[in-house]
Amino acid sequence: MNGFARQRYLLDFTVASLMRRPGRNLSLLLVYTLVVFLLASAMLYSQAIKGKAAALLRDSPEVVVQRMEAGRHALMPVSYLERLGRLRGVAHVEGRLWGYYYDPVVAANYTVMAPDRDGALPGQARIGAGIARVRGLAPGDVLSLRGYDGRPHAFTVAEVLPADSELVSADLLLIAPADFRAFFGLPEDVYTDLALAVTNPAEVRQVARKLAERLPDCRPILREEVLRTYESVFDWREGLLLAVLAGAVCAFLIFAWDKATGLSAEERREIGILRAIGWETGDVLRMKLWEGGLISFTAFCLGYGLAHIHVFHAGAPLFAGVMRGWSVLQPHFALTPQVDALQLTTLFLLSVVPYTVVTLVPVWRAATVDPDSIMR
Amino acid sequence: MLVLAPALAVFFGAMADALSQGEAADEAAMRTEVAAWGLTDLALFTEARYTRHPTQADRHAAFQDHPGALEHFPSGALMPPPPLLREPAGP
Numbered sequence: 001m002n003g004f005a006r007q008r009y010l011l012d013f014t015v016a017s018l019m020r021r022p023g024r025n026l027s028l029l030l031v032y033t034l035v036v037f038l039l040a041s042a043m044l045y046s047q048a049i050k051g052k053a054a055a056l057l058r059d060s061p062e063v064v065v066q067r068m069e070a071g072r073h074a075l076m077p078v079s080y081l082e083r084l085g086r087l088r089g090v091a092h093v094e095g096r097l098w099g100y101y102y103d104p105v106v107a108a109n110y111t112v113m114a115p116d117r118d119g120a121l122p123g124q125a126r127i128g129a130g131i132a133r134v135r136g137l138a139p140g141d142v143l144s145l146r147g148y149d150g151r152p153h154a155f156t157v158a159e160v161l162p163a164d165s166e167l168v169s170a171d172l173l174l175i176a177p178a179d180f181r182a183f184f185g186l187p188e189d190v191y192t193d194l195a196l197a198v199t200n201p202a203e204v205r206q207v208a209r210k211l212a213e214r215l216p217d218c219r220p221i222l223r224e225e226v227l228r229t230y231e232s233v234f235d236w237r238e239g240l241l242l243a244v245l246a247g248a249v250c251a252f253l254i255f256a257w258d259k260a261t262g263l264s265a266e267e268r269r270e271i272g273i274l275r276a277i278g279w280e281t282g283d284v285l286r287m288k289l290w291e292g293g294l295i296s297f298t299a300f301c302l303g304y305g306l307a308h309i310h311v312f313h314a315g316a317p318l319f320a321g322v323m324r325g326w327s328v329l330q331p332h333f334a335l336t337p338q339v340d341a342l343q344l345t346t347l348f349l350l351s352v353v354p355y356t357v358v359t360l361v362p363v364w365r366a367a368t369v370d371p372d373s374i375m376r
Numbered sequence: 377m378l379v380l381a382p383a384l385a386v387f388f389g390a391m392a393d394a395l396s397q398g399e400a401a402d403e404a405a406m407r408t409e410v411a412a413w414g415l416t417d418l419a420l421f422t423e424a425r426y427t428r429h430p431t432q433a434d435r436h437a438a439f440q441d442h443p444g445a446l447e448h449f450p451s452g453a454l455m456p457p458p459p460l461l462r463e464p465a466g467p
Contacts, residue, residue: 053418055403059411064432073434096414100425109422111429115413128419164402165409170419171428193432195414226416226431233430298383305386308393327422336403337394 007290010283014290017270028256029299035252036303036351037310038245038318043343044311045323046238048335053230056168057223061195062204064096064221065211075190080215084194087214089207091199095191097180101145101173106134108328112173114180122176125155129163130170130329143173148185155179166331196220237323256355271367284367285360292359296352304347312337 018025065084067076076095085093097114110131114120125143137143137157147153161169181188198207208220271284310316312335316323324330409415417429426433 052403056406056410056418057416059407060416061414064414064416066432071434073432094414100428109424109428111419111422113413117412130419130422161409162405165406167402167418167420168406168409168415171422172413172419174413221416221431229431230418294380298380301380301383301387305383305390308390312393325421325427327420329419329422331419334400334402336400337390337397339391339394 007286010287011290011294014287014294017287018291018294025295029295029302031252031255032295032299032351032355033302033306035249036299036347037306038248039242039351040304040307040347041310041316041319042238042241042245043347044307044337045316045319045335046234046241047340047343048311048338049323050231050234051338052167052333052335053234054227057226057230060223060226062198062201062223063196063208063211065194065196065215066219066221067193067215067217068219069217073193075186076193078189078191080218081191081194083215084196084211087207087210089199089203089210090196092197094195096193096195097177097186098192099180099184103135103145106328108134109171110173110329111171112175112180112183114175114177116177118174120174120176120179121158122179123154123156124158124176126159126161126172126174127157128161128169128172128329129166130331131173132157132160134329145183147183153179153183163332167333170331171329234323241319241322253354257358271363275367281364281367285364288359288363289356292356293352296355300348300351303351304344308337311335 065076065080067074067080078095081093081095084090094116097116099112101110101112102108103110108131120126127137127143131137135143137160139157139159141157143155143157144152145155155173155175161172161174175183180186196207196211198204204222204224208222211218211220274284274287275281310318316335416431419428421427
Protein backbone atom coordinates (compact mmCIF):
# COMPACT_ATOMS: atom_id res chain seq x y z
CA MET A 1 0.00 0.00 0.00
CA ASN A 2 1.53 3.30 -0.99
CA GLY A 3 1.75 6.25 1.40
CA PHE A 4 -1.01 8.23 -0.21
CA ALA A 5 -3.55 5.40 -0.11
CA ARG A 6 -2.56 4.65 3.48
CA GLN A 7 -3.24 8.26 4.51
CA ARG A 8 -6.54 8.22 2.63
CA TYR A 9 -7.71 5.11 4.48
CA LEU A 10 -6.57 6.65 7.76
CA LEU A 11 -8.54 9.80 6.93
CA ASP A 12 -11.66 7.73 6.10
CA PHE A 13 -11.33 5.88 9.36
CA THR A 14 -10.84 9.17 11.27
CA VAL A 15 -13.98 10.72 9.75
CA ALA A 16 -15.98 7.58 10.63
CA SER A 17 -14.56 7.73 14.15
CA LEU A 18 -15.56 11.41 14.50
CA MET A 19 -19.07 10.60 13.29
CA ARG A 20 -19.46 8.04 16.05
CA ARG A 21 -19.33 10.87 18.63
CA PRO A 22 -21.25 13.65 16.84
CA GLY A 23 -22.38 15.58 19.94
CA ARG A 24 -18.93 15.88 21.46
CA ASN A 25 -17.18 16.79 18.23
CA LEU A 26 -19.83 19.19 16.96
CA SER A 27 -19.83 21.14 20.23
CA LEU A 28 -16.03 21.36 20.06
CA LEU A 29 -16.19 22.50 16.43
CA LEU A 30 -18.80 25.13 17.27
CA VAL A 31 -16.81 26.69 20.12
CA TYR A 32 -13.58 26.46 18.10
CA THR A 33 -15.22 28.18 15.11
CA LEU A 34 -16.56 30.92 17.36
CA VAL A 35 -13.10 31.67 18.77
CA VAL A 36 -11.50 31.79 15.31
CA PHE A 37 -14.39 33.96 14.10
CA LEU A 38 -13.86 36.51 16.90
CA LEU A 39 -10.09 36.70 16.43
CA ALA A 40 -10.35 36.82 12.64
CA SER A 41 -13.04 39.52 12.75
CA ALA A 42 -10.86 41.78 14.90
CA MET A 43 -7.83 41.20 12.67
CA LEU A 44 -9.71 41.63 9.39
CA TYR A 45 -11.43 44.84 10.51
CA SER A 46 -8.23 46.38 11.77
CA GLN A 47 -6.30 45.37 8.64
CA ALA A 48 -9.00 46.71 6.31
CA ILE A 49 -9.37 50.07 8.02
CA LYS A 50 -5.59 50.53 8.20
CA GLY A 51 -5.38 49.67 4.49
CA LYS A 52 -8.15 52.16 3.74
CA ALA A 53 -6.44 54.95 5.69
CA ALA A 54 -3.10 54.24 3.99
CA ALA A 55 -4.70 54.17 0.51
CA LEU A 56 -6.59 57.42 1.03
CA LEU A 57 -3.93 59.47 2.78
CA ARG A 58 -1.02 58.64 0.47
CA ASP A 59 -1.96 61.78 -1.51
CA SER A 60 -2.06 64.05 1.55
CA PRO A 61 0.50 66.90 1.71
CA GLU A 62 4.09 65.66 1.81
CA VAL A 63 4.90 68.01 4.69
CA VAL A 64 2.56 70.14 6.79
CA VAL A 65 4.29 72.94 8.69
CA GLN A 66 2.70 74.21 11.89
CA ARG A 67 3.92 77.17 13.89
CA MET A 68 4.05 76.61 17.63
CA GLU A 69 3.56 79.26 20.27
CA ALA A 70 3.79 78.41 23.97
CA GLY A 71 3.49 74.74 23.09
CA ARG A 72 0.28 75.22 21.12
CA HIS A 73 -0.50 75.34 17.43
CA ALA A 74 -0.42 79.01 16.36
CA LEU A 75 -1.33 80.86 13.18
CA MET A 76 1.31 81.07 10.45
CA PRO A 77 2.35 84.54 9.20
CA VAL A 78 2.32 84.94 5.42
CA SER A 79 6.00 85.95 5.56
CA TYR A 80 6.88 82.31 6.43
CA LEU A 81 5.49 81.28 3.07
CA GLU A 82 8.25 83.19 1.31
CA ARG A 83 10.96 82.02 3.72
CA LEU A 84 10.02 78.40 3.20
CA GLY A 85 9.74 78.84 -0.56
CA ARG A 86 13.43 79.80 -0.65
CA LEU A 87 14.47 76.60 1.10
CA ARG A 88 16.45 74.28 -1.19
CA GLY A 89 14.50 71.15 -2.11
CA VAL A 90 11.07 72.74 -1.67
CA ALA A 91 9.07 72.59 -4.89
CA HIS A 92 5.91 74.30 -3.77
CA VAL A 93 4.49 75.94 -0.63
CA GLU A 94 0.85 76.66 -0.06
CA GLY A 95 -0.95 78.30 2.85
CA ARG A 96 -3.90 76.36 4.24
CA LEU A 97 -6.94 77.89 5.90
CA TRP A 98 -8.90 75.55 8.08
CA GLY A 99 -10.51 75.43 11.49
CA TYR A 100 -13.37 74.05 13.53
CA TYR A 101 -16.89 75.21 14.13
CA TYR A 102 -19.07 73.78 16.90
CA ASP A 103 -22.69 73.76 15.81
CA PRO A 104 -24.88 73.83 18.94
CA VAL A 105 -28.00 72.99 16.88
CA VAL A 106 -26.83 69.39 16.34
CA ALA A 107 -24.04 69.29 18.98
CA ALA A 108 -21.46 68.50 16.29
CA ASN A 109 -18.10 69.88 15.20
CA TYR A 110 -17.55 70.82 11.59
CA THR A 111 -14.18 71.13 9.90
CA VAL A 112 -14.26 74.41 7.99
CA MET A 113 -11.80 74.70 5.10
CA ALA A 114 -11.08 77.30 2.47
CA PRO A 115 -9.09 75.64 -0.31
CA ASP A 116 -7.19 78.29 -2.27
CA ARG A 117 -7.23 76.57 -5.63
CA ASP A 118 -10.90 75.70 -5.59
CA GLY A 119 -12.34 79.00 -6.76
CA ALA A 120 -15.23 78.80 -4.29
CA LEU A 121 -17.71 81.65 -4.69
CA PRO A 122 -18.23 84.04 -1.78
CA GLY A 123 -21.42 83.32 0.15
CA GLN A 124 -21.54 79.74 -1.05
CA ALA A 125 -20.61 76.54 0.72
CA ARG A 126 -20.04 72.93 -0.20
CA ILE A 127 -20.94 70.65 2.67
CA GLY A 128 -20.13 67.06 3.57
CA ALA A 129 -22.88 64.45 3.41
CA GLY A 130 -22.75 64.13 7.23
CA ILE A 131 -23.62 67.80 7.73
CA ALA A 132 -26.34 67.59 5.09
CA ARG A 133 -27.82 64.60 6.91
CA VAL A 134 -27.87 66.01 10.44
CA ARG A 135 -28.99 69.50 9.36
CA GLY A 136 -31.40 68.26 6.68
CA LEU A 137 -29.80 70.43 3.98
CA ALA A 138 -29.87 70.14 0.18
CA PRO A 139 -28.31 72.27 -2.60
CA GLY A 140 -29.96 75.70 -2.67
CA ASP A 141 -30.71 75.76 1.08
CA VAL A 142 -29.20 78.43 3.32
CA LEU A 143 -26.97 77.45 6.22
CA SER A 144 -26.73 80.14 8.87
CA LEU A 145 -23.87 79.95 11.39
CA ARG A 146 -22.72 82.33 14.13
CA GLY A 147 -19.39 83.89 13.34
CA TYR A 148 -16.61 84.86 15.78
CA ASP A 149 -18.37 88.18 16.46
CA GLY A 150 -21.71 86.54 17.27
CA ARG A 151 -23.33 87.76 14.06
CA PRO A 152 -25.01 85.20 11.79
CA HIS A 153 -23.24 84.36 8.53
CA ALA A 154 -25.40 82.86 5.81
CA PHE A 155 -24.01 80.40 3.26
CA THR A 156 -25.96 79.03 0.34
CA VAL A 157 -25.34 75.32 -0.11
CA ALA A 158 -23.88 75.01 -3.60
CA GLU A 159 -23.18 71.30 -3.41
CA VAL A 160 -23.42 68.35 -1.06
CA LEU A 161 -20.17 66.36 -1.34
CA PRO A 162 -20.64 62.78 -2.62
CA ALA A 163 -21.90 60.35 -0.01
CA ASP A 164 -19.33 57.77 -1.03
CA SER A 165 -16.50 60.06 0.10
CA GLU A 166 -17.87 60.50 3.61
CA LEU A 167 -14.85 58.88 5.21
CA VAL A 168 -12.80 61.99 4.45
CA SER A 169 -15.50 64.61 3.99
CA ALA A 170 -18.52 63.89 6.25
CA ASP A 171 -17.92 66.98 8.42
CA LEU A 172 -16.35 69.31 5.84
CA LEU A 173 -17.67 72.79 5.21
CA LEU A 174 -15.82 74.30 2.24
CA ILE A 175 -16.11 78.06 1.79
CA ALA A 176 -14.23 80.85 0.01
CA PRO A 177 -11.02 82.16 1.68
CA ALA A 178 -12.52 85.66 2.11
CA ASP A 179 -15.59 84.16 3.83
CA PHE A 180 -13.33 82.06 6.05
CA ARG A 181 -11.40 85.13 7.23
CA ALA A 182 -14.60 87.07 7.83
CA PHE A 183 -16.27 84.18 9.65
CA PHE A 184 -13.37 83.50 12.05
CA GLY A 185 -12.03 87.08 12.21
CA LEU A 186 -8.68 86.07 10.75
CA PRO A 187 -6.42 88.88 9.40
CA GLU A 188 -5.20 88.74 5.82
CA ASP A 189 -1.59 88.09 6.77
CA VAL A 190 -1.96 84.68 8.42
CA TYR A 191 -2.73 81.10 7.45
CA THR A 192 -3.62 78.16 9.68
CA ASP A 193 -0.58 76.20 8.51
CA LEU A 194 1.46 75.52 5.37
CA ALA A 195 1.61 72.52 3.04
CA LEU A 196 4.91 71.75 1.30
CA ALA A 197 5.73 69.69 -1.75
CA VAL A 198 9.37 68.66 -2.10
CA THR A 199 11.32 68.26 -5.33
CA ASN A 200 12.73 64.85 -4.49
CA PRO A 201 10.54 62.67 -2.25
CA ALA A 202 13.63 60.78 -1.04
CA GLU A 203 14.91 64.00 0.53
CA VAL A 204 11.80 64.83 2.49
CA ARG A 205 13.50 64.18 5.85
CA GLN A 206 16.45 66.42 5.00
CA VAL A 207 14.08 69.17 3.93
CA ALA A 208 12.14 68.78 7.20
CA ARG A 209 15.41 68.95 9.19
CA LYS A 210 16.56 72.09 7.37
CA LEU A 211 13.13 73.61 7.89
CA ALA A 212 13.23 72.96 11.63
CA GLU A 213 16.71 74.57 11.80
CA ARG A 214 15.69 77.67 9.83
CA LEU A 215 12.35 78.12 11.57
CA PRO A 216 12.77 76.80 15.11
CA ASP A 217 9.23 77.79 16.09
CA CYS A 218 7.81 75.52 13.39
CA ARG A 219 7.02 71.85 13.47
CA PRO A 220 7.03 69.76 10.27
CA ILE A 221 4.58 66.83 10.05
CA LEU A 222 5.61 64.38 7.34
CA ARG A 223 3.20 62.30 5.32
CA GLU A 224 4.85 59.12 6.59
CA GLU A 225 4.05 60.27 10.14
CA VAL A 226 0.43 60.81 9.14
CA LEU A 227 0.25 57.25 7.78
CA ARG A 228 2.03 55.86 10.85
CA THR A 229 -0.44 57.61 13.15
CA TYR A 230 -3.39 55.76 11.67
CA GLU A 231 -1.47 52.49 11.72
CA SER A 232 -0.85 53.09 15.40
CA VAL A 233 -4.41 54.20 16.23
CA PHE A 234 -5.94 51.05 14.78
CA ASP A 235 -3.21 48.77 16.13
CA TRP A 236 -4.10 50.12 19.55
CA ARG A 237 -7.79 49.60 19.04
CA GLU A 238 -7.20 46.08 17.74
CA GLY A 239 -5.02 45.40 20.78
CA LEU A 240 -7.79 46.68 23.05
CA LEU A 241 -10.26 44.34 21.41
CA LEU A 242 -7.91 41.37 21.52
CA ALA A 243 -7.25 42.07 25.21
CA VAL A 244 -10.99 41.84 25.84
CA LEU A 245 -11.17 38.64 23.79
CA ALA A 246 -8.17 37.14 25.60
CA GLY A 247 -10.47 35.84 28.36
CA ALA A 248 -12.60 33.99 25.82
CA VAL A 249 -9.49 32.58 24.12
CA CYS A 250 -8.14 31.35 27.48
CA ALA A 251 -11.48 29.73 28.30
CA PHE A 252 -11.36 27.97 24.94
CA LEU A 253 -7.78 26.81 25.49
CA ILE A 254 -8.76 25.23 28.81
CA PHE A 255 -11.79 23.64 27.16
CA ALA A 256 -9.71 22.35 24.24
CA TRP A 257 -6.94 21.11 26.51
CA ASP A 258 -9.48 19.22 28.59
CA LYS A 259 -11.11 17.71 25.51
CA ALA A 260 -7.84 16.88 23.85
CA THR A 261 -5.88 15.49 26.77
CA GLY A 262 -8.61 13.64 28.62
CA LEU A 263 -9.19 10.48 26.63
CA SER A 264 -12.50 8.82 27.46
CA ALA A 265 -12.61 5.15 28.42
CA GLU A 266 -14.25 4.46 25.07
CA GLU A 267 -11.39 6.11 23.18
CA ARG A 268 -8.80 4.22 25.22
CA ARG A 269 -10.61 1.02 24.42
CA GLU A 270 -10.69 1.93 20.71
CA ILE A 271 -6.93 2.54 20.73
CA GLY A 272 -6.39 -0.77 22.55
CA ILE A 273 -8.44 -2.67 19.96
CA LEU A 274 -6.60 -1.00 17.09
CA ARG A 275 -3.27 -1.92 18.64
CA ALA A 276 -4.52 -5.49 19.27
CA ILE A 277 -5.55 -6.00 15.65
CA GLY A 278 -2.15 -4.96 14.43
CA TRP A 279 -2.07 -1.16 14.16
CA GLU A 280 1.33 0.31 14.92
CA THR A 281 1.78 3.17 17.39
CA GLY A 282 2.65 5.42 14.45
CA ASP A 283 -0.67 4.61 12.71
CA VAL A 284 -2.66 5.47 15.85
CA LEU A 285 -0.75 8.75 16.19
CA ARG A 286 -1.34 9.57 12.53
CA MET A 287 -5.03 8.83 12.91
CA LYS A 288 -5.29 11.16 15.91
CA LEU A 289 -3.23 13.78 14.10
CA TRP A 290 -5.78 13.66 11.28
CA GLU A 291 -8.57 13.98 13.83
CA GLY A 292 -7.10 17.08 15.51
CA GLY A 293 -6.15 18.54 12.13
CA LEU A 294 -9.61 17.99 10.65
CA ILE A 295 -11.41 19.65 13.56
CA SER A 296 -9.05 22.62 13.79
CA PHE A 297 -8.76 23.14 10.02
CA THR A 298 -12.55 23.00 9.60
CA ALA A 299 -12.95 25.49 12.47
CA PHE A 300 -10.31 27.76 10.91
CA CYS A 301 -11.99 27.73 7.46
CA LEU A 302 -15.48 28.29 8.87
CA GLY A 303 -14.35 30.92 11.40
CA TYR A 304 -12.35 32.89 8.83
CA GLY A 305 -15.10 32.72 6.20
CA LEU A 306 -17.78 33.82 8.66
CA ALA A 307 -15.54 36.65 9.93
CA HIS A 308 -15.13 37.84 6.33
CA ILE A 309 -18.91 37.95 5.90
CA HIS A 310 -19.31 39.67 9.31
CA VAL A 311 -16.75 42.40 8.58
CA PHE A 312 -17.21 43.09 4.88
CA HIS A 313 -20.84 42.26 4.18
CA ALA A 314 -22.66 42.75 7.50
CA GLY A 315 -20.90 45.94 8.65
CA ALA A 316 -19.14 44.25 11.60
CA PRO A 317 -21.91 44.95 14.14
CA LEU A 318 -19.91 43.25 16.92
CA PHE A 319 -16.77 45.38 16.62
CA ALA A 320 -17.54 48.53 14.65
CA GLY A 321 -18.35 50.47 17.84
CA VAL A 322 -14.91 49.81 19.26
CA MET A 323 -12.89 50.12 16.10
CA ARG A 324 -14.63 53.17 14.62
CA GLY A 325 -15.57 54.95 17.81
CA TRP A 326 -18.57 57.22 17.62
CA SER A 327 -19.41 60.79 16.73
CA VAL A 328 -22.48 62.79 15.87
CA LEU A 329 -21.30 63.03 12.27
CA GLN A 330 -20.37 59.37 11.93
CA PRO A 331 -19.40 58.74 8.30
CA HIS A 332 -20.94 55.88 6.35
CA PHE A 333 -18.35 53.85 4.48
CA ALA A 334 -17.61 50.35 3.27
CA LEU A 335 -14.37 48.50 3.92
CA THR A 336 -12.54 46.84 1.04
CA PRO A 337 -11.66 43.18 1.64
CA GLN A 338 -7.96 42.37 1.51
CA VAL A 339 -5.93 39.18 1.76
CA ASP A 340 -2.85 39.54 3.91
CA ALA A 341 -0.70 36.39 3.74
CA LEU A 342 1.12 37.13 7.00
CA GLN A 343 -2.13 37.69 8.88
CA LEU A 344 -3.66 34.54 7.43
CA THR A 345 -0.59 32.47 8.31
CA THR A 346 -0.49 33.85 11.85
CA LEU A 347 -4.14 33.02 12.42
CA PHE A 348 -3.65 29.56 10.89
CA LEU A 349 -0.63 28.80 13.06
CA LEU A 350 -2.31 30.10 16.19
CA SER A 351 -5.54 28.21 15.65
CA VAL A 352 -4.68 24.93 13.90
CA VAL A 353 -1.25 23.89 15.14
CA PRO A 354 -1.64 24.08 18.97
CA TYR A 355 -4.79 21.97 19.08
CA THR A 356 -3.43 19.39 16.63
CA VAL A 357 -0.23 19.01 18.64
CA VAL A 358 -1.94 18.91 22.01
CA THR A 359 -4.08 15.90 20.95
CA LEU A 360 -0.98 13.80 20.32
CA VAL A 361 0.42 13.57 23.86
CA PRO A 362 -2.36 11.50 25.53
CA VAL A 363 -2.75 9.35 22.42
CA TRP A 364 0.96 8.57 22.38
CA ARG A 365 0.72 7.59 26.07
CA ALA A 366 -2.28 5.31 25.43
CA ALA A 367 -0.84 3.86 22.23
CA THR A 368 2.45 2.83 23.84
CA VAL A 369 0.78 0.87 26.67
CA ASP A 370 0.12 -2.86 26.29
CA PRO A 371 -3.24 -3.27 24.41
CA ASP A 372 -4.39 -5.97 26.76
CA SER A 373 -4.10 -3.73 29.83
CA ILE A 374 -6.01 -0.91 28.09
CA MET A 375 -8.93 -3.12 27.11
CA ARG A 376 -9.34 -4.68 30.58
CA MET B 377 -13.31 15.38 1.78
CA LEU B 378 -17.10 15.67 1.82
CA VAL B 379 -16.89 16.65 5.48
CA LEU B 380 -14.49 19.47 4.73
CA ALA B 381 -16.30 20.65 1.61
CA PRO B 382 -18.67 23.18 3.25
CA ALA B 383 -15.85 24.67 5.34
CA LEU B 384 -13.55 24.91 2.32
CA ALA B 385 -16.37 26.48 0.29
CA VAL B 386 -16.85 29.19 2.92
CA PHE B 387 -13.10 29.84 3.18
CA PHE B 388 -12.36 29.96 -0.56
CA GLY B 389 -15.55 31.98 -1.13
CA ALA B 390 -14.15 34.62 1.24
CA MET B 391 -10.76 34.50 -0.49
CA ALA B 392 -12.31 34.84 -3.94
CA ASP B 393 -14.42 37.75 -2.75
CA ALA B 394 -11.37 39.53 -1.33
CA LEU B 395 -9.16 38.89 -4.36
CA SER B 396 -11.82 39.94 -6.87
CA GLN B 397 -12.02 43.45 -5.38
CA GLY B 398 -9.74 46.01 -6.96
CA GLU B 399 -9.59 49.60 -5.82
CA ALA B 400 -13.05 50.49 -4.55
CA ALA B 401 -14.84 53.09 -6.66
CA ASP B 402 -15.24 55.36 -3.66
CA GLU B 403 -11.49 55.33 -2.98
CA ALA B 404 -10.65 57.09 -6.25
CA ALA B 405 -13.09 59.91 -5.43
CA MET B 406 -11.75 60.26 -1.90
CA ARG B 407 -8.12 60.30 -3.04
CA THR B 408 -8.96 63.12 -5.45
CA GLU B 409 -10.47 65.11 -2.57
CA VAL B 410 -7.51 64.39 -0.30
CA ALA B 411 -5.08 65.64 -2.96
CA ALA B 412 -7.18 68.66 -3.98
CA TRP B 413 -7.88 70.00 -0.50
CA GLY B 414 -4.73 68.79 1.27
CA LEU B 415 -6.65 66.64 3.74
CA THR B 416 -4.57 64.86 6.36
CA ASP B 417 -7.08 62.83 8.36
CA LEU B 418 -10.15 60.64 8.23
CA ALA B 419 -13.44 62.14 9.40
CA LEU B 420 -14.02 59.31 11.85
CA PHE B 421 -14.07 61.00 15.25
CA THR B 422 -15.22 64.58 14.99
CA GLU B 423 -15.85 65.45 18.62
CA ALA B 424 -12.52 67.17 19.42
CA ARG B 425 -9.75 68.71 17.36
CA TYR B 426 -7.22 66.11 18.42
CA THR B 427 -9.55 63.21 17.62
CA ARG B 428 -10.67 64.73 14.32
CA HIS B 429 -7.09 65.44 13.26
CA PRO B 430 -4.89 63.16 15.38
CA THR B 431 -1.98 63.70 13.01
CA GLN B 432 -2.08 67.47 13.48
CA ALA B 433 -2.70 67.51 17.24
CA ASP B 434 -0.66 69.73 19.55
CA ARG B 435 2.48 67.99 20.67
CA HIS B 436 2.60 69.24 24.24
CA ALA B 437 -1.03 69.29 25.37
CA ALA B 438 -2.23 66.68 27.84
CA PHE B 439 -3.32 63.34 26.37
CA GLN B 440 -2.06 64.29 22.94
CA ASP B 441 1.48 62.98 23.11
CA HIS B 442 0.78 59.94 21.01
CA PRO B 443 -2.28 58.32 19.47
CA GLY B 444 -2.28 55.49 22.00
CA ALA B 445 -2.68 57.88 24.91
CA LEU B 446 -5.87 57.88 26.93
CA GLU B 447 -8.62 59.94 25.42
CA HIS B 448 -10.82 62.54 27.02
CA PHE B 449 -13.54 61.62 24.57
CA PRO B 450 -14.88 58.10 24.38
CA SER B 451 -14.35 57.79 20.63
CA GLY B 452 -12.01 54.91 21.13
CA ALA B 453 -13.35 53.56 24.36
CA LEU B 454 -16.04 51.01 24.99
CA MET B 455 -18.68 53.44 26.18
CA PRO B 456 -21.57 54.62 24.05
CA PRO B 457 -22.23 58.32 23.38
CA PRO B 458 -24.31 60.12 25.99
CA PRO B 459 -28.11 59.92 25.41
CA LEU B 460 -28.26 63.68 24.74
CA LEU B 461 -26.21 63.23 21.59
CA ARG B 462 -28.17 60.22 20.41
CA GLU B 463 -31.48 62.06 20.46
CA PRO B 464 -32.44 63.88 17.27
CA ALA B 465 -32.02 67.65 17.36
CA GLY B 466 -35.11 69.52 18.47
CA PRO B 467 -37.07 71.83 16.17
